[in-house]
Amino acid sequence: METTPLIPQGVKRCSKLQFSLWMAVAVAVLLWGVYAMYLVWFKGLNQTNMNDAYGFALWIWADLAVIALGGGAFFTGFLTYIIGKDKLKNIINYAVIIGFICYSSALLILAIDIGQPLRGWFIFWHANEHSMLTEVAFCLSCYFGVLTIEFLPTIFENPKLDKIPFLHHLSHNMHSIMAVFAATGVFLSFFHQGSLGGVAGVLFGRPFSYREGINVWPWTFFLFTWSAAACGPCFTILITWITEKLTRKKLVKDDVIQLLAKISGWMLATYIIAKIADTLYWAMVTAPSMGFNLMDFYTNNPVYGIWILILEIVICGIVPAAILITRKGRESKFLLMLAVVLAVVGVCVNRWVMVLQTLAVPVVPFEEWFMYAPSWQEVATTILPVAYGVIVISLAHRYLPVFPQERELNPSN
Amino acid sequence: MFPFNFEWAWDIPHLVFHGALWYVLSIVGLGLTYCIIKSAVDTFREEDKGDNH
Amino acid sequence: MKEEQGDKHTKRYGMVIDLDKCTGCGACMVACYAENNVPFKKNETDKLDSLNWIRIFQLTNGRSYPDTEICYLPMPCQHCDGIGKHGHPPCVSVCPAIATDYDYSTGVVSQIPTRCFGCRYCMAACPYHARKFNWWDPVWPADTEKYLNPNVSARMRGVVEKCTFCFHRYQQARDKAYLEGRDEIYESEYQPACAQACPTNAITFGDLNNPDHAVYKLKNSPRAFRLLERLHTNPKVYYLSSKSWVRRAGDNYLENESRPESNRQKIHHK
C-alpha cells in the first residue's frame, strides 16, 4: 500500500500493479466496444440487427435503463439538498458519480444509435418542442452539465488539484451553492425522466405502450419519473455494496444506506401501486378500445409471455417494495441486497418492454410478431459503457475523496 | 432553438418550452459564472493576504 | 368514419385503393422505385431491410382448400391526419428535428432526408411500418445512376424515408398552374407514380375535400374502410373491398366483437 500525493490522505488503496491489472481488463473490454463503435460509425447501422420494425432496440433500452438507474443522483440530490436529509451527504458524491457515468453513457449510446451522428445537433438547432425526444435531449444534456458541475468539486478535492488555490476555492464555492444546481438538476430530471416515459407513452399507434394522461403527458411520463426515483437509489446502494465488496472495506455507514433504502422502498411501493392501477386501466379500457385483449400482447410469440408482466410487477415490484418498507427486510443484508437487485432488474424490464415489446407486438392485423436479437456490435457497444463506468469509478475511488465516512470507518494503522 | 431559426414560431408551446430551457440555462450559467468569479476573487485576495504576510 | 365537409381551399390529398380490383401485380411498387430513386440490393428478401414506399401484402381468409381466398393490399404511407383536428399523425409530432412535417395546404406528410439525423423515433411511432430506414449506402450498379430522377433527391445512408404521395409532382403541377394563371390544379395533373401506373386502375388519387374529385365519392362507399381506424390515426388512404373478411382484416377486434354496424349495413354483396 503506497500513498502518493495523488491519493487522498488517510485511506488505503491497492497496489499500483493490482490496480493496473484491474484497469487492463476494463480497458480491454472498453476497446472491444470502441471497435464495435468504430464499425457502426463508419459502416453504418447495417452493423446492427435492427430493422424497419425495430427502429428502436437494445441501445434505446440501454439508454432508458441507464438513465433510470442514474436517477439515484437526482433523487438523492433532491433528498439531500431540497428535503434536507443531511445524512445522505455521505453517499451523494457517489450517487453523483454513478449518475454522471450513466448520463455520459446514455449520450454516447445515443451518438452511436443515430443514423447521422454528425447531424445529431439538429435535435437542438431545429428542435421540435412537441417531441418527447427533444425534451429528453435538452434535459439530458442540461442535466449532464449539472451532473458535471456536481462532480467537479469532488474532482477538485483530489489532494493534488486541491493545492491549486483557484480550484480549491472553486470547489468550495460550488459546494456552497450546490443546492441551486441540485434543484435545477432535480427540475430537469423530473422532466427528462418523464419525457423518456413519454417517448413510449405518446405512441398512439402502438397499443402496447400508449397511455392516456394529463394534457400532453401520458401516465408513463409520471411512472417513469417515479420508478427512476425509486430504483435509481437502489442502484446506488447496489453499486456501493459492490464497491465495498471489491475494495473489501466499509465505505458508507449502515444508517445512511438504511435511510436511502427506506425512502426507496416507499417510493417503490407507491410506484408499484400506481403501475398496477395504470396496467389495469390500460388492460381493461385503453387496449380494448383499440381492439386488443391483454393476452393479445402476451401470446403467439416465442418470448413475450405473461411471465414478463408478472416478473416486472410482482417479482421485481411488489416483492422488493415489501422488503424495503419493512424494517426487518431492510436490516437483513441479504434481503436488502435481494430487494435492490430485484428493483434494478424490475426497472430494466420495464424499460425493455416499453421499448422492445412495444415494437414486437403486431399492430397491423395481418402482420406477425416481430422478433429481434442484437448483433455483437450492439452488445459490445452496450457493454462499452459498463467498462467505462468501471474505469471511472475505479479512478474516482482511488484518487478522490468520494466517501466522507471512509476514513472514519477504516481507521488507518 | 433560436428565434432566427426559420421553424421558430412565437406560440405558446415554443414559449413554454424554450422559456423553461433558457431559464434553466441561465441559472446554471449564472451560478457557474458566480462560482468562477468568486473563486478568482478569493484566490487573488488570498494571494494579496499572502503578500501582506 | 365520419367526414366533416372540408374547407374547399384546404386540400386533403388522399388515395382510395380498390382491393377488388388489385391483382397484386406490383406495378405500383416498381413505378414508385423508378419515380422516387429507390435503390435496390442483391438481397431484398428481408422485407424489414428493403426500401419500399409502397408494399403489397397478401391477406388470406385463413380457410383451408378449397375455401381459401386471398386478397392483395398495397400499403403506402397512410398520410394520417391523426387524432383530433388534422395535423397530428403519429410520426410528425415525435420527430425531434422537424424532419417530417404535416403540410396543412395538402395534408401530405413530408419527409426531409437532409434534415433527418436518423433517430428512427418516427418508425417506432408508425403502426403501419410505412417508414423505412436507409441501413445501407445506396448503390446504383453499372450505368443505372443515369436513370435517377432529378426531382427526387437520392437518400444517403442513415436517414428515414417514406412515401411522399410524389409530392414533387404536386409542386410541378402547382408551378405549372401558377404559370398558366390558375388557382386550381386539375385532378389529372397531380397523380402519384403508383396511381398513374396501376394497370387495373385500383388506385384513385385526388383531393378528399373536393367533390369533383373521384376520391371524394369513393371514400364514402359502403365498401370503404381504413387501416387501424381504431387507433385514431385517421389515414387518408382508404381501401375498398366487397368482402367482409377483408374489411375486418383492416383493424383489430376483440373476440366476438363485430365491426361497427354503420359500415356493415351498407355493404352490397356482389
Next chain:
Amino acid sequence: MKIDRRSFISLGVGVVAGTTLSPVPWKLMDDISIWTQNWPWTPAPKGGADSYKTSVCTLCPGGCGIQVRKIMDRAVKIDGLPEHPINQGKLCPLGLSGLQFLYGPSRVKSPMKRTGKRGEGKWQEISWDEAISAVTKKLKELREKDKPHSVAWVSGADKGTIPQLIGRFLTAYGSPNFIRPPSVHDAYELSAYLMQGQEGSVAFDIENSDHVLSFGTGMLQGWGSPVRMLNIYGEKRDSKKIVQIESRLSDTAAKADQWVPIKPGTEGALALGIAHVMIKESLYKKSFINKSAFGFEDWTDDNGTRHIGFKTLVLKDYDPEIVAEITSVPKSTIEKLARRFARANRPIAISGRGEGLLPGSLDECMAVHALNALVGNINKPGGVSVTSEPDYAKWPEVNIDKTASRGMQQPRIDGAGGSKYPNARYLLHRLPEVINDTKGESPVQALFVSEANPLYTLPDTKATKAAFDRIPFLVSFSSFMDETALYSDYILPNHIYLERYEDVPKPAGMVQPVIGLAKPVVKPVYNTRHVGDVVLQMAKSLGSFIEKAFPWKDYRAYLKTVFKDHWDQLEDKGFTEVKASEDKPWANRFNTATGKFEFYPSARKHPSKKDKDKDILPGFSPVPIEGKPDAYPLVLMPYDSIRLTSGNIGNPPFMTKTIDDTVLKDQTMFVEINPKTARKMGFFEGDRAVVTTPKGRAEVRLHLFDGIEPGVIAMPKGFGHTAYSKYLAGKGANFNSLIGPITDPMSGLNTAWGIRAKIVTA
C-alpha cells in the same frame, strides 16, 4: 519546472477555451453536417431539360405504348402512353423496369468472342467487323460443304419485320430452320386451323364478353398482352363474370368471381363434361350448330361410312358423374358452370395454363374451343375470332442458287411440318432431343439465337445443354448476358428496344389490329448494333444473290419501305391500325373443307395410324406426366407470377425486389404445399427441403399455402438463372431443369404441364 508545467497547463486550458468560444468549432460542425448531406458517394441526379419520347415496349409481346421521360440525354422514367389503345397509359412492372435493362449490369457492352470454355464467362471484346466476318466465314464454310440446312436460327418471335428479315436471310442462305420458341398460341392457332380452317392469330374479345370460362389461363399473370388484360379486369370488371378453373389459387383465380379447383391435367374432361350438360339440357345455340357446324351430329361420308359426331361422343363418354370422378369437380358444379356459360350473352371459353409459354394439349384446346362453338360465339364481337396476319411485309421472291434450294428442300430439324407433325410450324422443344439422338455429326452445325434464351426456357436444361455442346458454332444476338449468350461462341449484342427501331405486331389474343413502332429514345449506350442491320451486313458479306435479296441500305430504310403509307403515323404516334386486306375481322367465314365450323376436323389426320372418329373429335385422354407415383408421390406444377418473368428476359432487379418473402428468401425459393400434405410429411412453414423429379433436383424451402390442392406442389417459373447479374443469378431453381418435354403424338406440341416429384428434408 513547476512554473513551466503550470503555464503549460494554463496555455492548454486557454487554447481549449479560446477555440470553444471562437466560431471555429461551430463552423466546423456546420460544415460537417453539410458534407453529410452531400456525400460524394450518394449520387445527386443532375437536372436539365425535360422531354418525353413515345415508343413501344417490346419486353414482352404485349405491345404497350410507352412515353419515356428524358432529362437531357438520360432516360429517367418509363410511363404508359395514355392514348395507346392497348394499355391506355398503364404499364406492368416489367415495362416500368425498362431502364434497368438499358443501363443495368447484365448488358453485353460490345461484340465478344469466347476465349475460355463454353459458359466459363471468359471473353475477348472484338470489333463489329471482326464479329461479322467470323460469323460469315462459318456460314460460307457450311455452304461450301453443301450444308446450309445445318444452320438454325432461334428467333424470339415469328411476326414482325425482324423475324421476317431473318427468315428471308435463311431462305436465301438455304436453311428451312427458322424456329420460334413455343407458346400457347401454337395450340390456339392449330385448333382454329383445324376447326375453322382459318390461318392467323386467335383473338379473344374479352373486352366485350360477359362471361369468361377460363381453364387455367393466367389472364392476370401475363397471358397475352398483360396490361390489356389487367386493364380489362380493372375497367370492365362489373360487366363480366370470370370463372377460373385450376388446381391452385392463382392470382387470376383469386380475382375471379368463381374459382373451381380441379385435379390438374383434367381440364379437357371438364370442358367436355360442360359440353355434355349443354347438349343434354339443350342449352347450345342451335341456330349456329345447325347452320354453321359440321360433325356435331352423326354423319355418313362419301364412302358410306357412318361416323359419330361430337354430340354422340360427349353424351356417351362425358356424363358429369364420370367427369366429376376424373376432375374431382362436383357434378352440381359442372352443371352450374354449363348453365351459366350457356345462358350468358357473349361467353368465351379459353384454355392454356398460366402465362402461356407452354402450348399444352391440342385435344384440350379443341375441347375448350368446342364450347365456344356450342354457344356460337365465334367470329363475333365478344367472342373468339381468327384474324389473318396483316400483309404489309411483302417482298419479291428470293432468287436462290442450287445449294440454297437443296438446303431449303431438306426437312426441318425440329420435325415441324414434316410427315410426323404436319400441322406444327415450330417445335423448338424437340431440338435437343433430335440433336442428342443423332449419332455422328450434329444436324445443327451453327445455331443463331436472337431475342430468345433456349438454354434457360427449354424444358430439361441438362439435355438442352448436352445438345448445345454438340453444336460447334453458337452465336447469340442477345443484348444481355443470358444463359444462352454466356454459353455461345460469339455474342453480337443487339440494341435494346429503347435504342432501336422495330415494328411491334398486334399482340396475341387481341382483336384490334394495332401495330406499334419502337423507336430509339436514347442513343445506344454501348457498342451494340441492331440485329436487322447485322443481318443485312451478313447478307452483304456473303455476297452474290444473297446480297441482292436485301436491297436496303439499313434496317430503318427497309422498315420505311415496308410501312410505306403507315410510316408517318407510326413515327408520329407510335402506333397505327393495319387491317389485313382480304379479311374482315368479324366475317363468319370458315375455310374448312365443309365451309363450316368442324367439330370433326377433316384436316386432322394422324399420319401413322388409321384414324378412329374418337381420335379426330376433341376428346379427353389424360395428359401423361413423367414419373411413377410410388417413387414420386407428389405432383409438381409451375406457376406464373406477373412479378417474375420466365421467358427470355431475365427478371429486372426492381421486380425481384417486389417478390414476397414467402416466394424467395435470401437465395432460396419456396415451393408451395398444402398444409395438410405438409403436416402428413412432417414439414412446417419455411422448412428447407429438396425437391426431386425424374429430371432433376432443387434445394428449396416450403411455404404452406391453403390455396393449393393437397398432393400438389407448385413452384414459380423464372428463378434459377445462372447468368445475368448478381441481382438475379443464383436465386432459386429453374423449373425447366426439373421437367422434360412430353410431345403430343398428334400435334408434336409440348404438352407437359407438370411432373411427379418428391420432397425430402434438406
